[in-house]
Amino acid sequence: MYTALRITVTGRIQGVGFRPFVYSLAKKHELNGTVQNIVGSVRIVVEGEEENVERMVSELKTSQPSLAKIDEVCIKGVAPKGYEEFTILPSEKSGDTLPWISADAALCKDCLKELMASDNRRYHHPFINCTQCGPRYSIVKGLPYDRPKTTMNKFIMCPDCQKEYENPMDRRHHAQPICCPNCGPDVTLLDKNGVVLAENIEAISVIAQLIQKGNIVGIKGIGGYHLACDAFQEMVIEELRNRKRRPQRPLAIMVKSVETARKYCHISDHESTFLTGTESPIVILQRKIDCPLPINISPGLSTIGMMLPYTPVHHLMFEISNLECLVMTSANPSGLPMLFKEEDFHHLQELCDYVLVHNREIFMPIDDSVVQLDKESPFILRRARGFVPDPMKTTSNVDRIISLGGNQKNTFALGKHNHIMLSPHIGDLDNEEMIFSYEKQLLHFKEWLSVEEDYFAIDKHPLYATTAFAKKLNGQVIPIQHHHAHHVSCMEDNGLSETCLGIILDGTGYGEDGHIWGYEFLYGNAESFERLGHLKYTPLPGGERAVKEPWRNAVGMLLHYFPNEGKEWASRLFPEKLQDITVLEKMVKNQINTPWAGTCGRLFDSISAILGICLTSTYEGEAAIKLSDYLNRDEVEYSEKIYPFHIKEEGDNGLQLDFSPMIQQIIQDRFANQPIAAIIHAFHRTIVSSCVQMIQVLVEKRPDINRTVVLSGGSFQNLFLAIEVQRHLQQQGFNVYTHKNVPCHDGGISYGQIIIASHIIQNKRR
Structure with a gap:
């Protein structure tokens, strides 16, 4: 029996090779029709023999690409149109569905293999990527997620890359950051005066040598600059601390491989899974008693934050040198925003001896994520690269609400339809530079999601920067008690709505009696609370x-x-x-x-x-x-x-x-x-x-x-x-x-604020 379906898929299905995946399924099951990106969704029209259509739909739900995350699949029977083939249509620019963009993803195994293969045309190419890895969030200027709306737009694809990009059976089909040595960005090594010393693979080789000689270098990555040095040189680490004005706070290190990490820290199977996942976060690990890494990496602590290489440049640095462990910390003076723009070079001059830059623009900065594991349960300490910008579904009506978070470990949250978009970790809003960075990222999210807010949820603390910021905005301000927000944040994180008990153990929060x-x-619950x-x-x-x-x-x-x-x-x-x-x-x-x-x-x-x-x-x-x-x-x-x-x-x-x-x-x-x-x-x-x-x-x-x-x-x-x-x-x-998807600290209170504000608004409307 010949049949036809229209299938609408929502979720993280753009920028992850989803349309080529659908195309290959249609070819496999001998079906005709179309697949097209709409803002926030993919629309599939498929027709053919009923058994083949059923098999295709089943496989669609169970075997999607590794970076995809299906939120909902809506299927509707339609009249067959008599398509003669299956085609991928150009993206449609309009639509009000929630846009899902893939998070920046660590280099995949296939690309890593090509990176190290001397007979591959992308051998040692510092920007190798495909639909399953590479930059996403950090390079997106607007939606839909197509190359013209990313910072890769200025790089014109060569004929070979264009051919891959247009081939539905190629894993780089519609990989928006696609490039090769002939048409992609370049890596350049500069001294602190901005003088060019080397380019591309030579630059990477030289900077690895400079690190081994005891220099502190800046490295431009996916979401911003890192400061890097040899993790075994104690005096160099101390100098890095002096320059960064970070005397005691732990420094993260990047290690060559899981096997290398096991030499210095105890690693469970679950910790290993997180280390090697597409998110590639910093994982807090217990150091071994005989660990030779200097104590000043994490003074006074028995733990070390470790991550694996997640960009081609990282892999190449380890591959072509004897380096095993690098201190890899965000390149910013303590308490100031991440450095990620060309005009930030004067700050880097004060922090680094040399700087490895590239000319692929970072549009939105993003820090490394940090997780800690209890057996198999992850505790997200910093929700950033790899986890953002995945939206989270809710049963509350959060549309047109923005919550501004708190002053420490700030995040903000925006509501669109029945989803919450939580910003990446921004930091402490203790100075004008941090507040400016916060405001810029909030504006970007609003434009990106096409959110026209009616309400702003804020912390009740009268002296928070977010409180002052809210006074400048057009919208009704809803103050939320700090610990009530914590309580509801954990409830929402676990899908709870009924009134329940909460134990909130915190550092500081403005109380309703004026005390701390x-x-x-x-x-x-979200409607009210008793102390x-x-x-x-x-x-x-x-x-x-x-x-x-x-x-x-x-x-x-x-x-x-x-x-x-x-x-x-x-x-x-x-x-x-x-x-x-x-x-x-x-x-x-x-x-x-x-x-x-x-x-x-x-x-x-x-x-x-x-x-x-x-x-x-x-x-x-x-x-x-x-x-x-x-x-x-x-x-x-x-x-x-x-x-x-x-x-x-x-x-x-x-x-x-x-x-x-x-x-x-x-x-x-x-x-x-x-x-x-x-x-x-x-x-x-x-x-x-x-x-x-x-x-x-x-x-x-x-x-x-x-x-x-x-x-x-x-x-x-x-x-x-x-x-x-x-x-x-x-x-x-x-x-x-306990918390699962958002931090238990103040980085999670915007999540609770937006839910509480939603219920306050609904109660007023009744």
């Missing part, structure tokens, strides 16, 4: 300064909790700060520049300072990260000890968690010279116990409460907390969810 929240026990419990407030003398100098935070807690002994204990713990302690005492007593805070991040900071691990933080979370790292060390002997704490009724304000007994005991253990690692382990066990007991008490008080719990907030980047809180609550019969 961050150790919250909430009950609610059922929280950590007892303590003074934060100096406010933001106490965040950057954890010893001040610790002194504030001691002076508040222990009026009689607190100053003496603080003086013993921080003898070099005696004069400052007296000043802090007056600040606390007279409430001068001393906000009240009850946050998990500040509690961790205080314990880190009390134990002498980190008195001053040079990057966000440093004190807590270095404290928690003791749990990863092989020599640690763990005990079952849990420190005392109190759970108290606070009238209408719910339960209050008081850790003063724990802090007193930790100080006594410190003065008694108890092993630091044992104290830290007992501290972590106490945090877990407090969370579990608070939830148990809340459920006892409210037996009808939903026994589903979500875990969110930046402190749950601590895998011990995430794993153990989840495990203990599950043992008590609770359903517990």
